[in-house]
Each structure stands twice: as structure tokens, then as C-alpha cells.
Amino acid sequence: MAVVMPLSPLPSSFPWYADPRRRLLVLLLALLCSWGLACLALGHNLRWEWQIDAIANLAELVIFTLGMCIAQLSGLSESARRPMVLGFFFTSVSCMGDWVDEFVDYSEPIEILVETVEALFVFGLVFAGIGFRRWLMHQKAMLAQQTERTQHFRLLSELDGLTDVYNRAVFDRELPQQIRLAHEAQCDVALLLIDLDHFKRVNDEHGHSVGDQVLRAFGQLLKTELAEHKLLFRYGGEEFAVLLPAVDLKTAQGLAERVRHSTELLHVHGGHGRPLVLSVSIGIAMAELGEDALQLLQRTDHALYQAKQSGRNRVCCG
Ligand SMILES: Nc1nc2c(ncn2[C@@H]2O[C@H](COP(=O)(O)OP(=O)(O)OP(=O)(O)O)[C@@H](O)[C@H]2O)c(=O)[nH]1
Known part of the structure; x- marks a missing residue:
């Protein structure tokens, strides 16, 4: 996981990684590998009586994973995409930890590990928030630029080219x-x-x-x-x-x-x-x-x- 995690925010200028479909593949693989490794490590000693919790956890996992994939593929600027993808990756991993916590019996050192993983949720939200804020600021700047250009072209279309008075x-x-x-x-x-x-x-x-x-x-x-x-x-x-x-x-x-x-x-x-x-x-x-x-x-x-x-x-x- 330690190897896979930093893959998400890799700059898209990295040649093989530049194709968005490949980036999506890497992210999904990273997520599945993390989930699989966690299950392998903690065993399959699951108690299914809390099925509602299981469905809720799964839904959260799906939502955050989808959020991560959408952020990755949406063509956001690099500065907004990277923290957002990383943020959703953390929240997804945290959901997995949550899921494992509900259904697996494990010893104390592993409990600490699982709780640490769960704590990633906060980091995830912070990173996703940073990405979202950068996206908003970028949108705002683009809008201002667009408005300025529209005004400029409107003025140009209203002025006489030779004398610079209205036409x-x-x-x-x-x-x-x-x-x-x-x-x-x-x-x-x-x-x-x-x-x-x-x-x-x-x-x-x-x-x-x-x-x-x-x-x-x-x-x-x-x-x-x-x-x-x-x-x-x-x-x-x-x-x-x-x-x-x-x-x-x-x-x-x-x-x-x-x-x-x-x-x-x-x-x-x-x-x-x-x-x-x-x-x-x-x-x-x-x-x-x-x-x-x-x-x-x-x-x-x-x-x-x-x-x-x-x-x-x-x-x-x-
Ligand atoms: N250089 C230049 N000439 C222009 C432009 N637009 C119109 N003209 C010229 O302006 C001249 C207007 O001529 P007329 O309508 O006879 O008017 P005038 O010579 O000022 O005569 P009066 O109005 O009766 O005093 C024409 O020769 C047009 O070719 C322009 O953008 N640049």
C-alpha cells in the first residue's frame, strides 16, 4: 500500500501515466489491493449480523472511490486534482478500515493499525477540501477572465476602429x-x-x-x-x-x-x-x-x- 498510495497524485506528465484511463486503472488497482491486503491480514472472521452497517460502509466506500475516480478523470488542474484524489483515496481507505473494524476480531497491535487507518478519514477530508478550494478558486479566476474578455470584445464590437468613438x-x-x-x-x-x-x-x-x-x-x-x-x-x-x-x-x-x-x-x-x-x-x-x-x-x-x-x-x- 505504501508503494501504491503515492501513485495517485503522480503528475500526469509522467509518460505512461498521462492517459486518464491508465490513471483510473492504477487507482482502482491501488484500492482493491489495499482492501485485499487488509482482508488477508485480518482474516475472514466476519460476523454478518450487522449487515446494515456493512451496506452503509460499502456505500461510503463506493461513493469515495467514485469521487476519487471522477476527480482523477475530470480534467481538473493539477494543483486541484492531486489533493482531491489523495483526499478521496484516504477517505476510501479509512472506510475500509471502518468496515474491517466492524466485522473482524483482531489483536491489540492490529487494532491500533485499524484505528490509524480510520483516522485517515480526517486527512482525506482535509486534502479533498484543499483540492475543492483550489478548484473553486480556479473556477473563479476563469470566470473573471471570461467576463473581462467578453467585456473587451463587446467594447471592441461597439467602437469604430478608426476613430475609437462608438459606431x-x-x-x-x-x-x-x-x-x-x-x-x-x-x-x-x-x-x-x-x-x-x-x-x-x-x-x-x-x-x-x-x-x-x-x-x-x-x-x-x-x-x-x-x-x-x-x-x-x-x-x-x-x-x-x-x-x-x-x-x-x-x-x-x-x-x-x-x-x-x-x-x-x-x-x-x-x-x-x-x-x-x-x-x-x-x-x-x-x-x-x-x-x-x-x-x-x-x-x-x-x-x-x-x-x-x-x-x-x-x-x-x-
Ligand atoms: N480617408 C477616409 N475617407 C473616407 C472615409 N469614409 C468616408 N470617406 C470619404 O469621405 C468623403 C465624403 O465626401 P462627401 O460626402 O462628398 O462630403 P464632403 O466632401 O465633406 O462635402 P460636404 O460634406 O458637402 O462638405 C468621400 O470621399 C469618402 O470617400 C474613411 O474612413 N476614410
Whole structure:
């Protein structure tokens, strides 16, 4: 038994032992050998009048042995599997000692041995507990990692890859939601549509990569200027949208003017090495009572159209 016992927690990297079916075989053999040796040593002087006890002991033995086999085969991490298997091995052996204690007459030195074996139960529970705790901690760490990854991928799927602001899909989801929330709370919500002026020219004259640089720099500018307002979206191409909950028209106009002015000062170098002259047109509309997302969007778009038509680089309200 002394030889067999340490076999259970052998690392699964041991070549022959790596196959889980072989590990199970070793464990079952170890258990049967221990049981057989104990019976041989103590004789067969069994009294069967306590059959209920015998069945209970056997049931315990089967449960712990099964626990050991399941732990061995379940693909637990090495650090959890080893103490758990060892723990169930001890409890199984202890059950055998218990069984022998009930039904065999033996002399005093053997009694001490049997009681020692029975005492293994406590060690078994401690080891199994350690294994179980490590398994729980491992599960907890895995769950936290999984949650973090899910959040990370969710965020990635919501962000525009070029400008790092929310994408159109998030805008389509947020717009009706913000209107509903504003109606419920009876407060304002403003929508801004911001469009870079003559952006096609930037692409045509300086190339697509400079155009991308402008979009990136402009996205960063919006994030800086509207730092306290998180609902910032790339609506399409060179057009951005901002939702401002609980903001009145005057404040929304002030923010839009600030963005317009900062855009004039934005420095992105074109193909010729000189900074590009950039400007934006901005349309603003406040959500009105009973109005839906499409109606608000149409009014804001109309305000943007007016800003473009009346010469660009300006803010118009719808
Ligand atoms: N570099 C770059 N260009 C883009 C991207 N998305 C859209 N565009 C370009 O943006 C340009 C938009 O052109 P228009 O819709 O004519 O708008 P505009 O030139 O800004 O004119 P106005 O809006 O009337 O001032 C097109 O040339 C598109 O190819 C992008 O991700 N990167």
C-alpha cells in the first residue's frame, strides 16, 4: 500500500501515466489491493449480523472511490486534482478500515493499525477540501477572465476602429433609448450631427491615409471637447453624432461652437507638409414631446443641411 498510495497524485506528465484511463486503472488497482491486503491480514472472521452497517460502509466506500475516480478523470488542474484524489483515496481507505473494524476480531497491535487507518478519514477530508478550494478558486479566476474578455470584445464590437468613438450600430440603439429616457424624466435631450467640410477634397488632394489621419484627429478632438459627454458616435464616413441628455439648447449650441472653433485650430499635416485648413458644419435639434428617433434625426439632418447650404463652418438649429 505504501508503494501504491503515492501513485495517485503522480503528475500526469509522467509518460505512461498521462492517459486518464491508465490513471483510473492504477487507482482502482491501488484500492482493491489495499482492501485485499487488509482482508488477508485480518482474516475472514466476519460476523454478518450487522449487515446494515456493512451496506452503509460499502456505500461510503463506493461513493469515495467514485469521487476519487471522477476527480482523477475530470480534467481538473493539477494543483486541484492531486489533493482531491489523495483526499478521496484516504477517505476510501479509512472506510475500509471502518468496515474491517466492524466485522473482524483482531489483536491489540492490529487494532491500533485499524484505528490509524480510520483516522485517515480526517486527512482525506482535509486534502479533498484543499483540492475543492483550489478548484473553486480556479473556477473563479476563469470566470473573471471570461467576463473581462467578453467585456473587451463587446467594447471592441461597439467602437469604430478608426476613430475609437462608438459606431453607428450603438447610435441606432442609443438614440431611441435616450429619447425615451428624456421623455420619462421630462428633461431635454439634444442631438448634434457634425460633418467635416469638403472632406472629399482632403482625400483627393492628399490621399486616403491623410484623410484617415484627419478623421482620427477629429475623433480625438471630439472626445476631448466633449469629455463629460460620453455619447459620441461615428455616424458614417466623415459625419459624427453626439447625444446630449439633460442639456438645453443654449448649452448644446455652446458646445457645438466650441467644437467648430477647435476644428479650425486642428493641426493635421497634408501631403505638402503644411497644416490642412479644416472646418465643420453642425446641425442641432432638441427632442420634442412625442417625437420619435427618426423625426429627431430628420430635423437634425435638415439643420446640418442648412449649415452646409449657408456656407459651411457654422452651427444651425432645427
Ligand atoms: N480617408 C477616409 N475617407 C473616407 C472615409 N469614409 C468616408 N470617406 C470619404 O469621405 C468623403 C465624403 O465626401 P462627401 O460626402 O462628398 O462630403 P464632403 O466632401 O465633406 O462635402 P460636404 O460634406 O458637402 O462638405 C468621400 O470621399 C469618402 O470617400 C474613411 O474612413 N476614410
